[in-house]
Amino acid sequence: MSELTCFKAYDIRGRLGVDLDEGIAERIGRAFAQVLGARRVVIGRDCRASSEALTEAAVRGLLAAGAEVLDLGLCGTEEMYFATTHFGADGGIEVTASHNPMDYNGMKMVRAGSAPLGAENGLAAIKAAAERAEFGPARQGTRRPAEGARRAYVERCLSFVDIGALRPLKIVVNAGNGAAGPTFDAIAAALVERGAPLEFVRVHHAPDGSFPNGIPNPLLPENQPVTADAVRAAGADLGVAWDGDFDRCFFFDANGRFIDGEYIVGLLAAAFLEKNPGETVIHDPRIIWNTQDMVARAGGQAVQSRTGHAFIKQAMRDAGAIYGGEMSAHHYFRDFVYCDSGMIPWLLVAELIGRRGQGLAALVEARMAAFPSSGEINFRLDDPKAAITRVVAAYERDAEARDEMDGISVSFADWRFNLRSSNTEPVVRLNVESRGDRALVATKVAEIRALLEGGGGGA
Template sequence: MAGLSCFKTYDIRGRLGDELDAGIAYRIGRGFARVLDARRVVLGRDVRPSSEMLADAVARALRDEGVEVLDLDLSGTEETYAATDHFGADGGICVTASHNPLDYNGMKMVARGAAPLAQDNGLARIKALAEENDFGPARPGGALRDVAREARSAYVERVLSFVDVARLAPLHILVNAGNGAAGPTFDAIAQALAARGAPLRFTRMYHAPDGRFPNGIPNPLLPENRPDTAAAVVAHGADFAVAWDGDFDRCFFFDHLGGFVDGEYVVGLLAEVFLSREAGATILHDPRVIWNTREIVARAGGRAVATPTGHVFFKRAMRAEGAIYGGEMSAHHYFRDFSHCDSGMIPWLLIAELVSRNGPLAPLVAARRAAHPSSGEINFRLDDPEAALSRVRAAFEPRAHGVDETDGLSLDMGAWRFNLRLSNTEPLLRLNVETRGGAVAPHVEAVRRALQS
């Protein structure tokens, strides 16, 4: 049996037709049930036209393994996490390609308690079984149960537990669902907020789920995807805007002037929120851009811990370190009281409470950006990335004040710092530069020269 290229390090992603189809999805579903010895599995899906077909194949596979399938229908990845925990299921699968191109799809999978699956704790064995495709006849006892209403109700209650509605000021928030899965879930949260008397008003943008993505693939991390939201928040006079990716496990913020709030500053803001609630708590951050977060955490009396980039690393570290919150600059935000998982809905509620208490986002972020400017992630496509990384190390490490290899190469040069990481999937090096208040561009150029020399 040919190898399955859709299996990646932490999830499943592949081009439809040649890397992933209903037959492959069926084999993955049966392998998942076998490896987890599952009796109950939560199943959700995003809005892509192919997701329903793939989810149907997974459901059939699970039933053929004697599994009770708890069906969420159209939902976000984090709803799969929440429902897996809520129902005490043995695992959960969300059929989604998030922000990948339209001709792709995939799956995100978790074990009991929404614990992450990776190569070393199940994913490799699922792959092996799916490739062997020797499952035998169907087993008895399989069933399909629609739990969408109950699951969403429980999820909304859990999300709203993170915000004190009484502390919310009258705010106008623009929300851009990008025609992904976020719209219906957001509406359920907004309805519950209104029932509790929250003085929030919303303007909805690209809200209806549409797997053709008529307004472009929802991925606000890309600068070219931001102008519509930036213009709309100003045009509508909103206090801030939030935009989601396709399965809404990432969210992105714009201030009332239309300015995009870079992910590392959001991590700092949310760290401050949690440390105001729990003194001395542990905060996780990724190693790419660290100074702003570490300064905020230290000032608030917390403990900052760097964790390699990637949801499996963060979810494991959240548990190991007892962290209350963890954030990546790529807009994944993890919460202890949300099964240590990432959510794209909890952050905007916390930002609404923060703005209610401290005023507009723009000056809050401007102060932090002035203290610690950063370059944003810059990608370099090179013929030999490892040789280029060695050149940079040779050029800068002898003068560095500190070296950190938690994730790639991080060098502290005193007044400035950079992180350089090899891509796992492409011949790329990813560069992030930050400073202690000085200009960023000269340091980016210095690293660029070393890379390309």
Template sequence: MEKFTCFKAYDIRGQLGTELNADIVYRIGRAFGQFLKPKTIVVGGDVRLTSKELKSAVTNGLLDSGVDVIDLGEVGTEEVYFATSFLKTDGGIEVTASHNPMDYNGLKLVREGSRPISADTGLADIQRLAEENNFPPVTQRGTYKQLSVVGDYVEHLLSYVSFEHLKPLKLVINSGNGAAGHVIDAIEAQFKAHRVPVEIIKVHNNPDGTFPHGIPNPILHENRQDTIDAVLAHKADMGIAFDGDFDRCFLFDENGNFIEGYYIVGLLAQAFLQKNKGAKIIYDPRLIWNTIQLVEENGGEAIMSKSGHSFIKEKMRAVDAVYGGEMSAHHYFRDFFYCDSGMIPWLLVMELVCTSGKTLGQLVGNSVDTYPSPGEINSKLADAKASIARVRAAYEAEAVSVDETDGISIEYPTWRFNLRSSNTEPVVRLNLETRGDKQLMAEKTEEILALLRQ
């Protein structure tokens, strides 16, 4: 029996030709149909050059399983999440490799209610069925139709903000030639129709699967410059950039400074607590002090969850949290079916800039100074386990606390760090923060990296 290496902890992703092709994707469609026994599934695909072919393959697999398919066309991941719940279908599939290199593609799967399907909730079963390739003969094929829900989706997005709160603002929005452009166009049209005084300056807005300006992944420093340049050139109030399937959103302040996702979590937590007194907020273990402080100061309850979208969504449902945020720029919303959205965060921050009378730089400045962090640092290591154990042995004896919720978090009175192996790449990720001491931040970062990479 064949073994498929494209199945990961949370989704399906692989190199084209070697790990993923139309035949494998067809079999995944058949397996999805057999595992879930759904009546209707929505499918969509990002702008990658292979996404159309793979979407067609997974659609055929579903149709041959007797499943009715609604094809949303070229959309981002969250449009599939939205359509799954909005149309009350039994699940959804987005063909996307998000920010992976050009020669990759993949699939993100959800079941009814836009609930994630990951390794422990069915992905392993789907993998086994696809590998066995022992499907019953095709008796009755499902029906196929195309449908756009972009109007309803944008209406939902705009329900998070009040137009009367919005003041004259200039926004730079960089879609990175990914899937976000059509949504930005639709939001801009609504702003114009309602005479909202927000001007949108669009950068790389047209979808282009050849990615002429690089793979949209603003986590990489080299992918930020176009947004920074546009913010400065247009004297904009804020910059916004997306990854390929726009489930993550990255923000830049009025001076073109990149704002780490960590500080946006605290900012959005505050915004929600002002509207939802005493609400629960979910955060991940990598960077925590700023979020905990802001949630507590605003009368909310901060609850830690393991990193990764399936864990955060599960925890949010369990405790009915209004919002959850990861420092990796994934933001989750109760009213968005507990799913992550890359569009809702910038809309909320835009409103916050208007209602607070402060710039984005001023809104996060205090947090950045109070809890400085160098951002996530990745190390490719031959033996990740041994390297992490070496660091742990050096620091745990003197620590105030050691936490194993996700990787290893070690805390001292004035600084703390988290080390974890990635679920999607062969790297170890270091996150570190201090209590207002940038020099200590630099020293400890260097010290741990040296030990880790020994």
């Protein structure tokens, strides 16, 4: 029995032919159904060249376990999340590597009710069963298309907005040749049917698993000019871009400026609380002050959770939170089976622009000035643990607070930082924020950079 290295903390991903292949995918499918006792399973896939074959292999495993398989075909991860609950399935699988390199693929999986699946509640057992591959006689399951899934999904997405509040907007949408295009088109068609005064400019719209314009990951600065330039060229009011399986949604204002994710989190949190006073909002620990301030001003409760979709979703379920957001552009909604969606956020932002009569820049400008941040900066280091120790030692004596929920956060009266070490590579991720002092952010980033890279610096 050899260890399956494609199993991670709360999903599956790995290099094709090294960590993951069709034989492994078939074993995972069979183990998934066996461990969860799944009689009905929803499955979908992204547009990567390898995804269809891996999906077919996983389906063979599910069928051999006697499961009824509802096939979504090409779709986003969030469509799988939604369909798992919509069809009363016992679990769901999306074959996707999202924004990982070309030679990777993987799976995102949920339990019944679209609940997160982690090591402690089934993923470790699925891994062990797939490694043993002692399944006994094959049974004969059934497979059919998941009819009506996208139509129901579109209706759920549109239920989040008042279409009558939308005003004429020109919106650039960049699918990055990932899976978003067909799903977006279904939403856009439904908006047109309802008289929404929106005009769309589509960029890199057709799904293409060879990713001729690069891996779709709009969080990378080098990938942002395509959308930014398209916004300016079209004279658009807003730009939206997605990653490969479109569970993350990124925004550009009318000037083509990329808007960091934490400001969108604060904006959406306040919008939900305006309609639902006193509710709870979940946020991640990396950049927190803007969100906490906006939630407090709106009369809500802000609760911090560890970074990562499984942790955020569980925290939302535990608190009954109406909304959750991560600065990495994941946005979670209680009324979307407590899961993340990349389509609902742009609909909400378009509605806000209509309601407020202001563009996105105006909606976030004051918040960006009040709580400037560095954005996430990655450092590839030989010894991440020693580097983090150097930084903490330099600052903790004068700190007001230290938090180790996720990495290490160290806070002062007028600034704070969070350092996290990657679980999968020798990388340390730094985020710095301040109270109204952008120059201070730059100063502290430079100090911490010097410490991480082995030089001087410090408070």
